[in-house]
Amino acid sequence: MKNKILNSFGLKKNNSKIDGIHFITAFPKSGSSFISLVISDLLGYPIRDLIYSHFREQDIYLPELNKYLNQNIVSKHHTLATEPNIDILKENNIHPIILIRNLADVVISLRDHIVKTLKWPHFEVPLDFDQWNDKDQFNFLIEMAIPWYIFFYVSWRKVEKENKLRTKFICYEEFNQRPLEVFKQIFVHYNLNIDEDKILASMNNVKSMSKNKNRLNKGIIDRSSKLLTVDQINKIHDYTKFYPNIDFEPIL
16 A cells, blocks of 8 residues: 555655654754655655654654654654654654754844744743844854754764764755755655656645745845854854864855
């Protein structure tokens, strides 16, 4: 039955096992909503949460995951590579896609998001944040948000280096420029060969959704070069010096 379903979507199964849970963990503001929606649309798998709350997205919530162990789902969160999370992923044969993005550009997109909501799970947003000038907003986010992004990135690079899980890193910048090629890489990671026309059709389906659903942002690369000062960009780079054995080039 499973092969019949796959064939109906123009999919071909490789010899390797297809994961029931297609898990994406991402930098916030790195295109994870669009990517997960395309995967869901193409495979016909629903998107489900594996967390207790979106204000606790750093941790997989085992009781929630247990609901879907015998199902095919797509799940995307901003999950750190902590030992408990890695143990859960290994135990359940889940091989994550990891989405990353240039840190300076993240600051710009994050500001655009937070001024609308005044909420964020990793720090308390001042109630008058939306009234601050650009420089103060960006300084605040560099101080408060970037350390968490460094934690996320370092934790997953260590998993990759130590070969604890089969992982696949995807750069937002590459996806922005070559989305079809990146989706092909993602499906290879999932042990699936998928016709290009099927991928393109699902991409168009998601693009046609309302912005509230597909959450497409400006998608402009290197906005930070025009909006951040040299000192601000240098401050972002300074956070990486504490991890000399980690290659930060993909996010700087």
